[in-house]
Amino acid sequence: MNFTFTEDQLAFREAISRFLMTEAAPEMLRDIWETDTGRSPDLRGKLAEQGMTALSVPEECGGLGMDDIAWALMTQELGYYAIPDSLSDTAYLAAGLLAGLPQGEARDAWLAQIAEGSIRVAVGHPVNPWVADAQVADLLLLAHDDEIHALRSDQVELQANTSIDASRRLYCVKWTPGAETRIADAELGRVLWAQALNRGALSVAGQLVGLAQRMLDLSVDYVAQRKQFGKPIGSFQAVKHHLADVATQIEFAKPVLYRAAHGLARGEADVDVRISHARLACCEASWLAARHGIQVHGAMGYTWEVDLQMFMKRAWALDNAWGDRALHKTRIDQHLLGAALLPGNTFEE
Numbered sequence: 001m002n003f004t005f006t007e008d009q010l011a012f013r014e015a016i017s018r019f020l021m022t023e024a025a026p027e028m029l030r031d032i033w034e035t036d037t038g039r040s041p042d043l044r045g046k047l048a049e050q051g052m053t054a055l056s057v058p059e060e061c062g063g064l065g066m067d068d069i070a071w072a073l074m075t076q077e078l079g080y081y082a083i084p085d086s087l088s089d090t091a092y093l094a095a096g097l098l099a100g101l102p103q104g105e106a107r108d109a110w111l112a113q114i115a116e117g118s119i120r121v122a123v124g125h126p127v128n129p130w131v132a133d134a135q136v137a138d139l140l141l142l143a144h145d146d147e148i149h150a151l152r153s154d155q156v157e158l159q160a161n162t163s164i165d166a167s168r169r170l171y172c173v174k175w176t177p178g179a180e181t182r183i184a185d186a187e188l189g190r191v192l193w194a195q196a197l198n199r200g201a202l203s204v205a206g207q208l209v210g211l212a213q214r215m216l217d218l219s220v221d222y223v224a225q226r227k228q229f230g231k232p233i234g235s236f237q238a239v240k241h242h243l244a245d246v247a248t249q250i251e252f253a254k255p256v257l258y259r260a261a262h263g264l265a266r267g268e269a270d271v272d273v274r275i276s277h278a279r280l281a282c283c284e285a286s287w288l289a290a291r292h293g294i295q296v297h298g299a300m301g302y303t304w305e306v307d308l309q310m311f312m313k314r315a316w317a318l319d320n321a322w323g324d325r326a327l328h329k330t331r332i333d334q335h336l337l338g339a340a341l342l343p344g345n346t347f348e349e
Contacts, residue, residue: 005069009066009070009073010073012051012074013073013074013076015050016052016077017077017080019050020077020081020083021081023043024043024082026310029084029167029310032167033084033166033167034166037135037136037169038084038166038168038169039084039085039133039136039169040084043083043085044085044087044117047085047117048116048117051064052074052087052091053087053090053091053114053115053116053117054114054115054116054117055070055074055092055095056070056071056091056092056095056096057091057095057099057111058111061111061112061115062111062112062115063095063111063114067265068199068202068261068265069258069261069265071088071202071203071206072202072258072260072261073206074088074206075092075202075203075204075206075207076209076213077210078206078207078210079206079207079209079210079211079213080210080213081214082167082211082214082311082314084167086120086132088203089122089132089133090119090121092203093123093200093203094121094122094139094141095114096195096196096199097123097141097148097196098110098114098141099111100188100192100195101183101184106150106183107183110139110150119138119139120133120136120137120138120139121137121138121139121140122137122139122141123140123141123196124141124142124143124173125143125196125197125200125322127200127322127323128200128321130170130171131171131172132168132169132170132171133169134153134156134158134169134173135158135160136169137153138153139152139153140153140156140173142173142175142177143189143193144177145186146186146187146189147184147185147186148183148188148189148193149175149178149181149183150181150183151175151181155181156173156175157173157174157175158171158173159174163317164313164316164317165313165316165318167310167314168317197322197323198271198272198275200321200322200323201276201279201322201323202257202264202275202278202279204279204282204318204321204322205257205275205279205282205283206257207314207318208283208318209250209253209254209282209285209286211311211314211315211318212246212249212250212282212285212288212315213289214311215246215289215290215308215311215312216246216247216250216289218293218308218311219243219246219289219292219296219297220243222296222308223239223243223296239296242292242295242296243296245288245292246285246288246292249284249285249288250285250289252281253278253281253282253285256277256278256281256282257278257281257282260274260275260278273332275328276323276328276329276331277332279322279323279328280325280328280329280332283319286315286318286319287315287319289315290311290316294308294312
């Protein structure tokens with residue numbers, strides 16, 4: 001069996017990386033952070049032109065029809081460049097939720113709008129107490145007793161909640177469920193919300209790996225320039241060990257992420273535990289990158305003037321998105337201690 005990425009997947013990732021290298025410089029990100037919405041319609045439009053919004057939309061609705069494996073690559077790029085846009089919420093999570101609904105005029109119209117980049121969708125999952133980008137969303141997909149409800153922006157009341165990451169705009173959403181807003185009953189909604197949780201956790205995991213790699217690259221650049229006793233501090237063994245630990249952690253996290261994406265795309269029975277494993281492994285890599293990045297910067301890394309703080313804060317903020325550590329550790333514990341792995345079921349007589 002071939003577990004490598006296809007040429008199309010790698011080429012698409014390379015094209016997106018080159019695009020973001022030009023369009024998402026740290027100076028531009030700082031400017032976007034300071035706007036009222038924290039979002040750039042111009043950047044979102046350019047991402048749509050690159051095909052990012054159409055990635056998961058079915059081909060019959062004008063999309064590319066690519067699966068979760070492609071997003072395991074794309075989310076790393078979104079993390080590496082700290083894109084100040086909840087693109088994956090619309091193009092990945094919302095597209096997945098809507099694609100799981102029975103075909104209908106509203107469903108097909110929403111998917112077509114996602115593909116062309118003309119609509120923003122905010123997703124309010126029960127594990128997330130606050131909804132990202134609700135203030136600029138044209139459509140909100142919200143949960144009520146496992147049902148899925150679709151609401152316009154004028155049907156909800158929003159209360160802002162400050163985040164440590166200035167690029168994340170989080171809101172408490174107050175709304176009233178009704179038959180006219182319900183697009184999926186509890187039976188179907190339960191399945192789709194479970195899939196959305198896994199996709200959300202996979203998206204966060206990919207972004208955390210990208211963020212960890214960017215923090216490592218920034219730290220390597222800094223220690224090559226910063227000098228003490230007439231030598232770059234990167235030549236000191238203790239600094240080398242710190243950064244080598246981060247690089248090792250990233251390389252250990254990547255195959256776990258890819259295996260989880262493969263399981264999600266194939267609908268494997270143990271996909272929940274694989275997603276949680278990836279989520280925790282990628283989180284550990286990003287936290288280690290942030291901690292050691294600050295240390296090799298001489299603790300100035302968390303100050304506003306240094307670019308490292310932008311990526312570090314994003315990693316901290318994403319730590320509790322789409323399930324905190326307790327939730328994902330619980331899912332792993334339940335799998336490891338479940339009946340299927342008890343000694344009596346491990347070996348056949």
